[in-house]
Amino acid sequence: MAVIPVERKPLTLAERTYIPQIVHGLKTTFRHLVAPNVTLEYPEQRPEIPGGYRGVPTLVRDPNGREKCVSCQLCEFVCPPKAIRITPGEIAADSAQAHVERAPQAFDIDMLRCIYCGLCQEVCPEEAIWLQTQYSMTGYTREEMVNHKDRLYELGGTLPDAHLKWDKKKAAEDAAAHGGHH
Amino acid sequence: MATEFAFPDAGAKTAAAAPEFQTEKMSLSMGPSHPSTHGVLRLQLELDGEVVTKCEPIIGYLHRGDEKIAENMTYNQFVPYTDRLDYLAPLANNVAYAIAVERLAKLEVPERCQAIRVVSCELARISSHLLGLGAYGIDVGAWSVFLYSFTEREKLYKLFEELTGARFTTSYTRIGGVARDVPEGWTDRVNAFCDQFLPILDEILALLTRNKIFMDRTVGVGVISREDAIAYGLTGPNLRGSGVGLDLRKDRPYSGYERYQFDVPVGTTGDCYDRYLVRGEEMKQSVRIVKQVLANFPKGPWQATDARRIVSPSKDKVLTSMEELIQNFMLVTEGPQMPAGEVYFEAENPKGALGFYVVSRGGGVPWRLKIRAPSFCNLSILPKLCAGTMVSDVVSILGSLDFVMGECDR
Ligand code: SF4
Ligand code: SF4
DSSP, X not given: OOEEEOOOOOXXXXXXXXXXXXXXXXXXXXXXXXXXXXXXXXXXXXXXXXXXXXXXXXXXXXXXXXXOOOOOOHHHHHOTTOOEEEXXXXXXXXXXTGGGOEEEEEEEEETTTOOOOOHHHHHOTTSOEEEOSOOOOOOSSTGGGEEOHHHHHHHXXXXXXXXXXXXXXXXXXXXXXXXXXX | OOOOOOOTTOHHHHHHHGGGGOOOOEEEEEOSSOGGGTTTOEEEEEEETTEEEEEEEEOOTTOOOHHHHHTTSXXXXXXXXXXXXXXXXXXXXXXXXXXXXXXXHTOOOOHHHHHHHHHHHHHHHHHHHHHHHHHHXXXXXXXXXXXXXXXXXXXXXXXXXXXXXXXXXXXXXXTTEESSOOOTTHHHHHHHXXXXXXXXXXXXXXXXXXXXXXXXXXXXXXXXXXXXXXXXXXXXXXXXXXXXXXXXXXXXXXXXXXXXXXXXXXXXXXXXXXXXXXXXHHHHHHHHHHHXXXXXXXXXXXXXXXXXXXXXXXXXXXXXOXXXXXXXXXXXXXXXXXXXXXXXXXXXXXXXXXXXXXXXXEESSOSEEEEEOHHHHHHTTHHHHHTTSBHHHHHHHHHHHOOOHHHHHO
C-alpha cells in the first residue's frame, strides 16, 4: 500500500552466458507447442458471438409481422456519424396495421459511416432497431454498402415483443368504442 | 560528434584530406508509416553517421478534430469518440470522460457503477500494457513475447465483448452510469482470467527481464531524470519510471479507488528498462485491484437514480409510459442537462493522466471540450531524449514511451 521501487539486479555470471534464458525460452516454446491451439481458422471456423453483441444494425418485425419502426427519427438524430437516413411515411388506412399510423417509407443505413456504437438501439422507443450478430459486411461499391429498408428487415427478422403496445392500445380503444354502443 | 579518421603514416596527407572526411549531416524521415513508430508518428531525424543529432517529432497525421466535434453533439453522443483517443484502452477513456462530465453536474453514481468502472479501467490497463509489452518486444527483437501477450489480450477482448457488445470500440459509459449492467456470470469469468493470468504474465516477463540482449538494448538507454520527467509534464508509467510516485488513483482518487489496496511501482534510474519494469508490475497491481473489487462486488443500481434530467429512463418504462417516453425524447434530442460552469478532471489512464476540461454554458452540449492527452505530453520529451543516441536506440526509446497516436493527434 505504498510506492514501491521496482527490483533491478545486475545479471549474474550464469545469466550473462545467456544459457538460462535459452532454457527458459525453449521451455516456453515447447509448452506452447503442445498446448491447445489458440487461433481460429477463420472463415471456416467462426468465433462464438456473445449475447448483446453490437453487430450490423437491423430493423425488426414483431411476432405478428408488423414492422416495429414508427419513423420517429430519434435514431437518425442520435447517430453520431449520421449514418441513418429516414423518409417518414404513413400506413395506408385500409392496412391491418393502420392503428400504428406511421412507418418509414425509406430507411437507409450507410455501413461505410456506421461505427456500430449501438446508440440507435439504445434510444429507440419502439425497440425497432437492433444491432445483431452479423459482423462482416463486404461490397464492391459504395452503393452496395448502404443497407436499404428491405435489406434491413431481411437482416433483422422477427424478435419477441414483451409489450405489443400498439395492439393493446387498439384493443383498449376497440373495447371502449364497443362499450360506448351499449 | 564528427567522426575522426587517423592516417598513421601520412602526416602531410592527413591535413590535406581532412576536409573530404567532414561528415555531412543526413536527414532521415522515420515514419509516419514505420513499424516502430507505433501508428503514424513521424520523426524527422538529423543524423551524423549512426548518431542522431536532432530529432523532431511531427504529429497530426491522425488529427480528426475531436475537440471541435464534441462542441456539436450531446454529451452522450461523444462517448464513442472517446473510444478513439487511446484506442488500446477505450474503456478507461470512456470512464474518464463520464466522470469529468459528472463532476460538472455534481452527480454521484451508485457504488455498483463505480465498481464496474474500476474493473473495466484496470482490465483496460492490463490490455494496454500487454500490447505495449508485446510491441516493445518486437521493437527490440523479441518476437515471441508479442505472441503470448496477444493471446492474453484476446481473452480480455472476449470479456470486453461480453460486457459492452464490442471488442474494441466499447462506448460503454453514459453520463451518470454505464450502458448496461454486467452480464450474468461475467465477474466469475473475470476472476478466472485473473487467476490464470498471473503465472502466464510471469512467464512472459521472464522472457525479457533477465535477458541479456533485452537488457543491452534498454538498460541505461533513454534515461529521463526525475526533474526532466516533471518539467516535461510526463505522466503515467513514464513518469513513475523516473522515480516519481504520482498515481492519480492514489493521489486524487476517483470512482472509489480509495477503497482498494495497491502499490505504485516506481523506477530508480528512469531508463527504458525501468519503464518496462514499471509496466510489468502495474499489471500485477491491476489484477490485485480487480480481485478486491470482485470479492466485494456491490449490488444495486448501476446508473444514477435521482437524475431525471441526465440519465435516460429504463427501456421498459419508455415502452409503456407516456411520461418516460417524452423524457427519453427530451434527453436524446437536447442531451443530458448540465449546469453552466467548467470542470477539469484527470484520470490515471494506462498511458498517463488523461484530462478532460469541459466548459458548459448550460444545456446538453459542451461549449468547449479540451482533451489533455498523456501521449502528447509524453512525446514532448523526444527531442531531448533522442539527441546524441544511435538510430537503433530511438526505436528502443519510442517503444518504452508506449504512446498512441489516436490520443496524441486526437
Ligand atoms: S428505428 Fe426506432 S428510433 Fe429509429 S425511427 Fe424507427 S422507431 Fe424511431
Ligand atoms: S450503431 Fe451507431 S453509428 Fe451505427 S447506425 Fe446506430 S447509431 Fe448510427
